[in-house]
Amino acid sequence: MGGAAVPVGSADYNAIAEWLYREAAMLDRGDFAGWLGLMAPDIAYEMPTRQSVYPKDGEGFTTSFGFFADNYSSLETRVKRLATDQAWAEQPGSRTRHIVSNLLVDALDDGPGGGEFLATSAFLVTRIRSDLPYDLFTGERRDVLRRDGDGFLLARRTLLLDQTVLKSYNLSIFF
Amino acid sequence: MSATVTSLAEGRLDATLADGADVFDLVDAEGGHVARRIYADAGIHGFEQERIFRRAWGFLAHESELPNPGDYVERQLAGEHVIVIRGDDGVVRAFLNSCRHRGMRLCRADKGNASFLRCPYHGWSYGRDGGLVSVFAEELYDPEHLDKSTLGLIPVDQLDSYKGLVFGCWSTETPPLAEFLGDMRFYLDILVARTPAGSEVVGPPQVWEVHTNWKFATDNFTGDNFHLYTAHGSVAELGMLPPDPMSLAFGNLVHVQGGHVLHIVPGPPIPQAEFFGVPNDLRPLIEDTLNPLQAELARNHSFSVGTVFPNLSFMQVMVQGSLDSPPTPFMSLRVWQPTGPTTTRVWSWLLVEKEASPEYRQATYEAYVRTFGPSGIFEQDDMENWEECTRVNKGAVAQRHNLHHGMALHLPPDPDFVGPGTAWPGSYGERTQLCFYDEWKRWITVAHPWAGERG
Numbered sequence: 001m002g003g004a005a006v007p008v009g010s011a012d013y014n015a016i017a018e019w020l021y022r023e024a025a026m027l028d029r030g031d032f033a034g035w036l037g038l039m040a041p042d043i044a045y046e047m048p049t050r051q052s053v054y055p056k057d058g059e060g061f062t063t064s065f066g067f068f069a070d071n072y073s074s075l076e077t078r079v080k081r082l083a084t085d086q087a088w089a090e091q092p093g094s095r096t097r098h099i100v101s102n103l104l105v106d107a108l109d110d111g112p113g114g115g116e117f118l119a120t121s122a123f124l125v126t127r128i129r130s131d132l133p134y135d136l137f138t139g140e141r142r143d144v145l146r147r148d149g150d151g152f153l154l155a156r157r158t159l160l161l162d163q164t165v166l167k168s169y170n171l172s173i174f175f
Numbered sequence: 176m177s178a179t180v181t182s183l184a185e186g187r188l189d190a191t192l193a194d195g196a197d198v199f200d201l202v203d204a205e206g207g208h209v210a211r212r213i214y215a216d217a218g219i220h221g222f223e224q225e226r227i228f229r230r231a232w233g234f235l236a237h238e239s240e241l242p243n244p245g246d247y248v249e250r251q252l253a254g255e256h257v258i259v260i261r262g263d264d265g266v267v268r269a270f271l272n273s274c275r276h277r278g279m280r281l282c283r284a285d286k287g288n289a290s291f292l293r294c295p296y297h298g299w300s301y302g303r304d305g306g307l308v309s310v311f312a313e314e315l316y317d318p319e320h321l322d323k324s325t326l327g328l329i330p331v332d333q334l335d336s337y338k339g340l341v342f343g344c345w346s347t348e349t350p351p352l353a354e355f356l357g358d359m360r361f362y363l364d365i366l367v368a369r370t371p372a373g374s375e376v377v378g379p380p381q382v383w384e385v386h387t388n389w390k391f392a393t394d395n396f397t398g399d400n401f402h403l404y405t406a407h408g409s410v411a412e413l414g415m416l417p418p419d420p421m422s423l424a425f426g427n428l429v430h431v432q433g434g435h436v437l438h439i440v441p442g443p444p445i446p447q448a449e450f451f452g453v454p455n456d457l458r459p460l461i462e463d464t465l466n467p468l469q470a471e472l473a474r475n476h477s478f479s480v481g482t483v484f485p486n487l488s489f490m491q492v493m494v495q496g497s498l499d500s501p502p503t504p505f506m507s508l509r510v511w512q513p514t515g516p517t518t519t520r521v522w523s524w525l526l527v528e529k530e531a532s533p534e535y536r537q538a539t540y541e542a543y544v545r546t547f548g549p550s551g552i553f554e555q556d557d558m559e560n561w562e563e564c565t566r567v568n569k570g571a572v573a574q575r576h577n578l579h580h581g582m583a584l585h586l587p588p589d590p591d592f593v594g595p596g597t598a599w600p601g602s603y604g605e606r607t608q609l610c611f612y613d614e615w616k617r618w619i620t621v622a623h624p625w626a627g628e629r630g
Contacts, residue, residue: 074545
């Protein structure tokens with residue numbers, strides 16, 4: 001999925017960076033319904049499992065198995081579930097910070113109408129519940145953003161977590 | 176037969192905790208009471224490691240994780256690091272993952288393929304069969320001080336498999352796997368070996384860590400079907416469970432033997448829900464593979480969740496992965512590995528019939544990952560409950576008061592149930608949980624828990 005690099009500071013780069021910051025703010029403020037509105041109808045939202053392997057065997061990711069394998073409908077189901085008052089894992093809710101950094105953007109020439117960008121970034125997500133210690137999640141996001149009018153929709157998000165054994169009791173938040 | 180305190184005239188082991196309490200007194204299976212302390216106590220954790228996890232058979236791997244010679248995975252058995260590796264002869268073996276020289280952890284990857292297991296410290300190398308092959312600067316040893324034939328990797332004391340499930344045991348006294356599983360094999364056939372080719376893993380296990388005592392997980396997986404409409408109230412509210420909270424109360428709770436327990440529950444009376452909801456192309460294979468009694472149970476049921484004592488659980492359920500998707504079955508295996516008195520490492524494998532179509536493999540994966548595992552819209556709430564139960568039960572004042580396991584204890588066994596074991600009518604009840612705790616107590620307090628008269 002190679003494409004032309006979109007220079008840091010260019011109009012498209014800045015627009016995508018702002019989109020990611022606004023998306024992170026929506027997640028951290030708990031505006032999940034608004035966040036769902038950023039998803040393309042054909043969104044593929046995935047977090048493959050990872051294993052610790054020797055370098056000769058690659059990075060250890062499994063493409064066919066993971067912690068998330070969502071489409072629009074299942075993301076919508078998650079959001080509707082959180083809106084009930086019985087989703088105990090988020091009653092009271094997680095307090096999260098989605099820190100998005102190291103953004104690199106490439107224009108993809110194979111998207112419909114040439115309007116797709118590959119945005120890779122590093123993420124640091126912190127989660128606190130109750131009076132418990134921080135849960136820390138780090139990794140790489142590989143996002144495909146599709147131009148939609150003046151903005152973008154998220155067409156694909158692949159979350160490459162650094163942890164092989166999740167040091168967290170659940171993944172009741174979005175990444 | 177019912178869950179009662181076992182007769183312990185002979186072979187009692189001392190199970191006294193630091194404050195003088197006897198573990199024997201912490202479970203009252205007859206009265207339906209369990210002490211909170213069993214979920215949060217370092218002394219009990221020590222007894223469990225010594226008397227349960229270093230004596231009982233524990234699940235290590237599925238054979239399909241090791242398709243080729245030299246394939247290995249690293250696992251833990253009673254907290255010890257173990258390499259499970261397939262030899263050139265096709266045999267799966269398991270060894271302590273520790274070099275005989277300095278004890279170095281030999282294999283430091285979760286999985287891989289190796290011709291030799293070479294220690295990264297001083298270079299001692301072992302073959303796929305565990306034998307010591309070479310030693311660095313071998314010519315400098317007096318041969319009397321280096322008998323390589325005695326310096327192979329330390330094997331797991333007993334290793335065996337049943338229908339693709341590889342188990343290990345750190346005791347030579349424990350009866351063989353077939354005897355340990357006993358009639359549970361009847362049910363395992365239905366769950367993991369119901370087609371001619373059997374089952375295989377869909378991917379590597381999901382592994383995650385929960386601040387809970389492992390027994391809250393087994394408590395949930397030893398027949399707790401009645402938590403559904405409360406713990407998973409959010410999903411019920413969305414209409415992803417039948418509206419009547421009593422509609423999943425049918426079926427049976429079964430104590431098979433030796434603390435191996437399950438519930439088995441019919442689904443809605445529609446053909447789609449038969450055979451646990453698996454696709455039509457697999458159903459004739461199931462009928463041809465299982466014996467008539469097993470096939471009858473498979474045909475008439477949609478759900479089964481249970482536990483092979485002590486900490487291997489399974490769940491065969493059908494569930495909607497999202498509001499607009501049809502109920503789809505999945506079969507997951509779990510190991511609840513205690514890593515301390517109040518911490519547990521969870522291992523979850525997804526299994527599918529080897530004959531399954533690519534479409535069904537994808538569908539069963541999506542159904543599983545969207546509903547269970549750490550991100551699942553069902554299971555994330557289970558772990559919330561298990562962590563907070565554990566947290567509060569640590570309290571000395573809390574521990575003055577027992578927990579209540581009293582549902583449906585008055586019901587006599589169901590004479591019409593066709594499978595082996597003792598079955599009680601209905602799937603809402605706490606009988607099987609008490610059978611599990613009674614067995615748990617037996618292993619901690621008895622010299623040979625697998626032998627002799629049972630309650």
